[in-house]
Amino acid sequence: MPAPPLDATLLPRPTKARGRSGQFTFTADTCLRVGEGAEGAARLLRTLLAPASGLPLRPADDAEVVLTLDPDLTGLGQEGYGLTVGPHSVLLRAARLTGLLRGVQTIRQLLPVQALARTPQRGVRWTLPCAEITDVPRHSWRGAMLDVARHFQPVEYLRRYVDLLALHKINVFHLHLTDDQGWRMPVTAYPELTEIGGHRTQSMTGTAGDDFDGLAHSGAYTRAELAGLVEYASARGVTVMPEIEMPGHVRAALAACPRLGNDPGRPLEVWTRWGVCDTVLGVHDEVLDFCRTVLEEVMELFPSPYLHIGGDECPLTEWERSPLARARITAEGLSGPADLHRWFLGRIGDFLVRNGRRPVGWAETGTELPAAFTVMAWRDPAHALAAARRGHDVINAHYRATYLDYPQSAGTQEPPGQPGAVVGLRDVHGHDPVPEGAAPDVAARVLGTQAQLWTEFAATPERLEYLSYPRLCALADRGWSGPTEWGDFRSRLHLHNARLDALEVSRHA
Secondary structure (H helix, E strand, C coil), X not given: CCCCCHHHCCCCCCCEEEEEEEEEEECCCCEEEECCCCHHHHHHHHHHHHHHHCCCCEECCCCCEEEEECCCCHHHXXXXXXXXXXXXXXXXXXXCHXXXXXXXXXXXXXXXXXXXXXXXXXXXXXXXXXXXXXXXCCCCEXXXXXXXXXXXXXXXXHHHHHHHHHHCCCCEEEEECEECCEECCCCCCCCHHHHCCCEECCXXXXXXXXXXXXXXXXXXXXXHHHHHHHHHHHCCCCEEEEEEEECCCCHHHHHHCHHHECCCCCCCCCCCCCCCCXXXXXXXXXXXXXXXXXXXXXXXXXXXXXXXXXXXXXXXXXXXXXXXXXXXXXXXXXXXXHHXXXXXXXXXXXXXXXXXCEEEEEECCCCCCCCCCEEEECCXXXXXXXXXXXXXXXXXCCHHHHECXXXXXXXXXXXCCCCCCCCCHHHHHCCCCCCCCCCHHHHCCEEEEEEEECCCCCCCHHHHHHHHCCXXXXXXXXXXXXXXXXXXXXXXXXXXXXXHHHCCCCCCC
């Protein structure tokens, strides 16, 4: 049986790919020449190939494999690359190091599937099909969010999560570190945030009622662990964007620091329920000082140009009855509690902008975030369109196509998940980040798309991967390649599943 066309084997599909006759074969004697600035790509290539193949890829000036940066290749942008494979040589070129890192993942996919194994593979010929590939992503933002606030995951698993993102050319790892049910980010100035806020006594089971599991849940990262994760991800071309929720979704913080609430003397516990808690931050000066101090430490650990501060699902009940909140409304000349919410986000957003960062927030309507914010629109594509028309940069994260905590089918075999919707593989692949009706200038403000995995019903790495794959493959394909036919994607996914199996990914069939 003849081999499938070259671009029919890769996921995401490359922009242009032409197969040629012949193969290139890596051997123990194959050498690597690394151009100036390409050292990170060489390290990644050796790191990824060594466990299965044992290939040393020694440096040499007259090497068969060449990695080079050429700033004049401006058409490739920040992430594009060109790959030429001949019978006796391999040339990988890009304008930026990130492009070379993407090309390394393509080389990895072109090799026999055993190259992805984590243990030595004997008797395999490490061949690449001869090819010419030019590849540039359709969208600059291709993200995946993992919620570690509700169910903590060890940093070793976060590294594996990053590896899987990088394989699929997903470039943003959105790490959701704080919520009502747990605070996982260490803050030197407020050690109680993890000492108290990192522990809850039990967790709700199901989506309603008063059933709990009776099991304590704890976890927090060290600064060294998070700094190491950022470095690990960067070496793979993945940016870690932290999220620190405010002014809502802060029950864990208020359990640790009750004076920051609207009833400063009221003792609270870390929330054991799912859903939206009506306990929110106060708006007195100490709260703003707290937020700035926390974010200063976050910025020390995370060099990401973007920093997510949540911002949505903030009940106004406490502010409506709080004397301090009413006094703030009067002092600032605001119309009421809803306007106070926008004022709060504006103060925090301005602080981040002054520090050279771009604030990101969840948008429930597309109109409530201050002008400096990048909008992550999740409720409706119309909200993404409204935000882009207002001049915001936008990430389209419509929940009916990107929320992977929803079941993948209506079958009874599906594990528990968020009720009320099914997000199938075809729903994810069919989601166009650019909303219908967007004029060209508005469409240009849509940075891309992102998958979300909230973890009320996903406590283990196995469950996280089952919910993520292959749906995250579909998002990666759409975000990098743009529209492709459903049948084309399915045929490529069928071949790609062997790679997931080689990596021992727990996946939906």
